[in-house]
Amino acid sequence: xxxxxxxxxxxxxxxxxxxxxxxxxxxxxxxxxxxxxxxxxxxxxxxxxxxxxxxxxxxxxxxxxxxxxxxxxxxxx
Numbered sequence: 001x002x003x004x005x006x007x008x009x010x011x012x013x014x015x016x017x018x019x020x021x022x023x024x025x026x027x028x029x030x031x032x033x034x035x036x037x038x039x040x041x042x043x044x045x046x047x048x049x050x051x052x053x054x055x056x057x058x059x060x061x062x063x064x065x066x067x068x069x070x071x072x073x074x075x076x077x
Contacts (some may be wrong), residue, residue: 005037005048017043 006013011032017024017040023043031050032038039046 002057003044003046005046007048007050008032009050011049013047015040015045015047017045027036 013032015030015031016026016029028040028042030038030040030047032047037046037048
């Protein structure tokens with residue numbers, strides 16, 4: 001089955017296949033540096049970087065962003 005690409009803002013997406021962990025698969029980190037969609041090897045979801053968005057971290061205490069919690073489909077870095 002071929003899915004339409006899911007556009008995301010970051011360079012890396014963490015795919016679990018489903019928002020319900022019991023229905024998903026192991027986390028697959030997918031790099032989106034290419035201009036063509038990247039495909040999850042477990043569930044065939046396709047991801048494409050939305051190059052129109054630019055993500056900038058903002059911090060008030062000069063520290064790097066904190067740890068990211070539990071990841072779900074479409075979480076981006």
